[in-house]
Amino acid sequence: MLLFWSEEHVEKWCRDWNLARGEIIPLEKCWRLAESWYSPDRREPDWRKSTIAEAEALFAEIGFTSQFWRLSPS
Amino acid sequence: MTTDSAKATFDLTVRSHVYDTAMRKCMPPTITETASALNCSPDEVMSSFQRLADAHILVLQKGSGEILMANPFSAVPTAFLVKPGERTYYGNCIWDAMGIPAMLKEDASIQTSCACCGTAMSLEIRRNTLVEAPGIVHFAVPAARWWDNVVFT
Numbered sequence: 588m589l590l591f592w593s594e595e596h597v598e599k600w601c602r603d604w605n606l607a608r609g610e611i612i613p614l615e616k617c618w619r620l621a622e623s624w625y626s627p628d629r630r631e632p633d634w635r636k637s638t639i640a641e642a643e644a645l646f647a648e649i650g651f652t653s654q655f656w657r658l659s660p661s
Numbered sequence: 662m663t664t665d666s667a668k669a670t671f672d673l674t675v676r677s678h679v680y681d682t683a684m685r686k687c688m689p690p691t692i693t694e695t696a697s698a699l700n701c702s703p704d705e706v707m708s709s710f711q712r713l714a715d716a717h718i719l720v721l722q723k724g725s726g727e728i729l730m731a732n733p734f735s736a737v738p739t740a741f742l743v744k745p746g747e748r749t750y751y752g753n754c755i756w757d758a759m760g761i762p763a764m765l766k767e768d769a770s771i772q773t774s775c776a777c778c779g780t781a782m783s784l785e786i787r788r789n790t791l792v793e794a795p796g797i798v799h800f801a802v803p804a805a806r807w808w809d810n811v812v813f814t
Contacts (some may be wrong), residue, residue, distance in 0.1 A: 588743050588751075588754040588755050588756045588757075588799070588800050588801075589710055589754065589755060589776035589798070589799055589801070590755040590773055590774075590775065590776060590782055590797075590798055591775050591776055591777055591793075591796065591797055591798075591799055592775045592777070592778065592780060592782070592796060592797075593797065594797060596775055596776075596777035596778060597777070597797070597799045599677040599777050600763055600776055600777040602801075603777075606801060607801075608799075609800045609801040609802060609803070610800045611797050611798070611799050611800075612797065612798050612800065613797060614784070614791060614794060614796050614797065615701070615791055616798075617755060617759060617798040618759050618786070619707035620756060620759075621733070621756050621757070621758075621760040621763050622759070622760075622763040622789070623759030624756075624760060624762065624763075625732075625733050625757075625761075625763040625764045626679050626763050626766075628680075628710055628764075629676065629677075629680040629764070630676075630681050630684075631677070632673045632677070634676075636715060636716070636717065636718065642804075648757040648800060650687045650779070654803070655800070655804065656801045656803075656804045657803075657804065658805050659803060
């Protein structure tokens with residue numbers, strides 16, 4: 588997951604590296620994802636990784652609803 | 662350490678130590694440091710690191726078995742510097758770089774650059790809020806394939 592100045596820079600980067608364009612998201616949504624994902628204290632014994640359903644629910648809450656964000660088999 | 666229950670309990674201790682060290686010292690611990698801190702053998706730590714990697718909690722360096730990533734922390738320098746005050750952490754990507762102040766629950770600046778043109782870019786997290794700044798994030802790989810090659814996502 589990389590940071591770019593603009594969508595045009597993403598397009599150029601994809602062309603330069605011969606990569607398909609993935610998903611572009613605003614910084615604010617990336618922060619919401621990071622804050623939700625990493626706030627729970629991983630030092631605590633009761634911390635556990637999110638299940639697929641929990642992760643997909645978080646993605647949906649932030650507005651990531653396309654097939655790109657699907658984790659479960661379709 | 663023979664039973665699954667004993668291994669699971671040990672893995673919790675190792676995970677806690679890894680994250681406690683990464684948060685306090687800006688970097689995940691080595692195998693030797695972990696064995697010394699937990700008063701156990703390096704082989705026991707290596708096995709635990711591998712189980713945690715199998716569970717997608719750690720990413721290990723090929724060959725040595727040392728930690729490469731204890732997300733959001735990187736054990737090696739990257740292009741994502743995270744600075745709460747005078748300390749410097751390294752994130753694995755922009756998501757992880759933002760995850761470091763979220764995990765530390767501290768204000769921080771993130772110093773990185775546009776992946777295309779290399780122009781310096783800086784973000785600020787203040788009071789659990791992202792200060793408005795230019796830029797967008799590109800996820801290159803669909804979520805279901807992130808763990809195919811977690812170094813490139």
